[in-house]
Amino acid sequence: MSREQIEQCIAQCLACMQACNHCFDACLREEEAPMMADCIRHNRECADLCAFAAQALDRGSSYARALCRLCADACEACGETCLKHASEHCRLCAEACFACAKACRGMAA
Amino acid sequence: MSREQIEQCIAQCLACMQACNHCFDACLREEEAPMMADCIRHNRECADLCAFAAQALDRGSSYARALCRLCADACEACGETCLKHASEHCRLCAEACFACAKACRGMAA
Amino acid sequence: MSREQIEQCIAQCLACMQACNHCFDACLREEEAPMMADCIRHNRECADLCAFAAQALDRGSSYARALCRLCADACEACGETCLKHASEHCRLCAEACFACAKACRGMAA
Amino acid sequence: MSREQIEQCIAQCLACMQACNHCFDACLREEEAPMMADCIRHNRECADLCAFAAQALDRGSSYARALCRLCADACEACGETCLKHASEHCRLCAEACFACAKACRGMAA
Numbered sequence: 001m002s003r004e005q006i007e008q009c010i011a012q013c014l015a016c017m018q019a020c021n022h023c024f025d026a027c028l029r030e031e032e033a034p035m036m037a038d039c040i041r042h043n044r045e046c047a048d049l050c051a052f053a054a055q056a057l058d059r060g061s062s063y064a065r066a067l068c069r070l071c072a073d074a075c076e077a078c079g080e081t082c083l084k085h086a087s088e089h090c091r092l093c094a095e096a097c098f099a100c101a102k103a104c105r106g107m108a109a
Numbered sequence: 110m111s112r113e114q115i116e117q118c119i120a121q122c123l124a125c126m127q128a129c130n131h132c133f134d135a136c137l138r139e140e141e142a143p144m145m146a147d148c149i150r151h152n153r154e155c156a157d158l159c160a161f162a163a164q165a166l167d168r169g170s171s172y173a174r175a176l177c178r179l180c181a182d183a184c185e186a187c188g189e190t191c192l193k194h195a196s197e198h199c200r201l202c203a204e205a206c207f208a209c210a211k212a213c214r215g216m217a218a
Numbered sequence: 219m220s221r222e223q224i225e226q227c228i229a230q231c232l233a234c235m236q237a238c239n240h241c242f243d244a245c246l247r248e249e250e251a252p253m254m255a256d257c258i259r260h261n262r263e264c265a266d267l268c269a270f271a272a273q274a275l276d277r278g279s280s281y282a283r284a285l286c287r288l289c290a291d292a293c294e295a296c297g298e299t300c301l302k303h304a305s306e307h308c309r310l311c312a313e314a315c316f317a318c319a320k321a322c323r324g325m326a327a
Numbered sequence: 328m329s330r331e332q333i334e335q336c337i338a339q340c341l342a343c344m345q346a347c348n349h350c351f352d353a354c355l356r357e358e359e360a361p362m363m364a365d366c367i368r369h370n371r372e373c374a375d376l377c378a379f380a381a382q383a384l385d386r387g388s389s390y391a392r393a394l395c396r397l398c399a400d401a402c403e404a405c406g407e408t409c410l411k412h413a414s415e416h417c418r419l420c421a422e423a424c425f426a427c428a429k430a431c432r433g434m435a436a
Contacts, residue, residue: 014341021385024153028146037137044133044153045279047385051378052270058348058374061263062295063288070284077280123232130276154388156276160269161379167239167265170372171404175397179390186389242371246364255355262351262371 001107006057009068012096012103013054016075019096020047023082026089039085042078043093049074050100057107065108072104110216115166118177121205121212122163125184128205129156132191135198148194151187152202158183159209166216178217184210219325224275227286227321231272234293234318238265241300241311248305257303260296261311267292268318275325287326293319328434333384336395336430340381343402343427347374350409350420357414366412369405370420376401377427384434396435402428 024043027036053071056064079097082090133152136145162180165173188206191199242261245254271289274282297315300308351370354363380398383391406424409417 010345017382018337018385021382025386028150040149041137044277045274045281047382048270048273049281051382052266055266055344055348055374055378056263058345059262059352063263063267063292066288066291070281070288073284074281119236126273127228127276130273134277153386154383154390156273157379157382158390160273161375164235164239164265164269164375165372167236168243168371172372172376172397172401175400179393179397182393183390246368258367259355 005106009103009107010054010057012100013050013057013071016096016100017047017050017054019093020044020050020078023089023093026087030087036085039078039081039090042074042081046071046074046078046097053104068104069108072101072108075101075104114215118212118216119163119166121209122159122166122180125205125209126156126159126163128202129153129159129187132198132202135196139196145194148187148190148199151183151190155180155183155187155206162213174217177213181210181213181217184213223324227325228272228275230314230318230321231268231275231289234314235265235268235272237311237314238262238268238296241307244305244307254303257296257299257308260292260299264289264292264296264315271322283326286322290319290322290326293322332433336434337381337384339423339427339430340377340384340398343423344374344377344381346420346423347371347377347405350416353414353416363412366405366408366417369401369408373398373401373405373424380431392435395431399428399431399435402431 020043024040024047027040027043030036049067049071053064053067055061056067061067075097079094079101082094082097129152133149133156136149136152139145158176158180162173162176164170165176170176184206188203188210191203191206238261242258242265245258245261248254267285267289271282271285273279274285279285293315297312297319300312300315347370351367351374354367354370357363376394376398380391380394382388383394388394402424406421406428409421409424
């Protein structure tokens with residue numbers, strides 16, 4: 001794995017973490033919160049795993065690859081859930097999630 | 110600060126972290142999720158700060174006292190919000206929050 | 219998985235997180251820090267994974283099992299490293315690590 | 328506080344988190360690890376607080392300002408420690424720390 005690929009994956013993880021945290025905050029402000037419950041749950045899982053994977057990559061952890069695999073799973077699940085909603089924050093979150101999943105799959109391979 | 114007081118504060122932080130994470134999960138399953146949005150938000154803030162403060166205390170961090178002060182604020186805010194709800198998980202969470210706030214105030218003093 | 223087993227695994231994760239954070243702090247105070255570098259690195263990996271797995275179990279995360287598997291790997295690696303050192307904090311940390319690894323393997327099975 | 332200022336502060340926190348995690352990893356590989364013990368300890372404190380503050384800012388947490396104040400303290404302490412060492416990773420870490428401290432002080436004001 002080149003240093004460039006690792007940096008790229010960290011950047012995607014951190015961008016996805018940010019999108020998920022924005023989406024978490026925005027979903028909690030929506031009138032139809034019950035429809036949003038799934039999204040809120042996935043947002044937190046995904047943000048936390050992205051932050052964790054990014055830090056593991058940063059410090060050369062021996063668990064970084066396995067964490068990237070898990071992170072990719074969480075990103076895909078969160079992205080699929082966000083796609084079901086019409087809000088702009090959900091659309092942006094889904095985009096960040098799929099980009100991050102792709103980078104993490106590359107890292108885990 | 111005696112080792113015993115520190116251990117006691119860590120135990121309260123971890124118990125509160127657990128109660129908040131349970132309450133977060135349970136609130137997201139409730140029918141009336143919009144009423145629960147505030148509770149969900151506080152649960153995450155409080156669980157994350159409790160986990161962070163406990164780890165800081167564990168490793169003798171120079172930021173442990175300041176984190177305990179912040180953690181006490183988050184516990185009180187979360188406890189007050191939980192008290193407004195009738196669910197058993199909210200009642201248990203409020204209890205854990207007020208106990209943790211007290212221990213953290215003692216640590217921060 | 220019974221609620222009791224989950225609670226038991228969370229308790230082991232949090233005990234191990236504490237032992238790892240103590241050991242991290244104590245290793246950094248030792249004269250022979252270079253010998254301790256491996257231990258310090260494992261302590262942080264393991265403490266962070268234990269805290270993460272405990273929170274995932276607490277909130278019914280769909281990634282909890284996979285995280286427990288990773289956590290067990292980190293606990294075993296940390297425990298093996300601690301066993302090479304003579305300090306009391308390393309001995310206690312190794313004990314907590316192997317107990318946590320066992321509980322996490324049970325959860326991941 | 329404008330959205331732009333918040334985004335800027337988050338970016339500094341994440342850059343600093345990365346520099347601290349790199350420095351942590353690199354310090355643990357140095358021959359003179361005992362000299363590095365202080366740096367390693369500050370790196371972890373600072374990386375964890377940066378990650379925490381960035382996530383709090385991202386999700387509109389009511390504790391974000393107070394966390395930025397603490398984060399600025401941790402960045403300054405870590406930066407001062409890194410300045411005492413000659414390694415390139417320490418120099419880069421100090422730079423990221425002082426830039427982040429400045430952004431966080433602005434946010435906390």
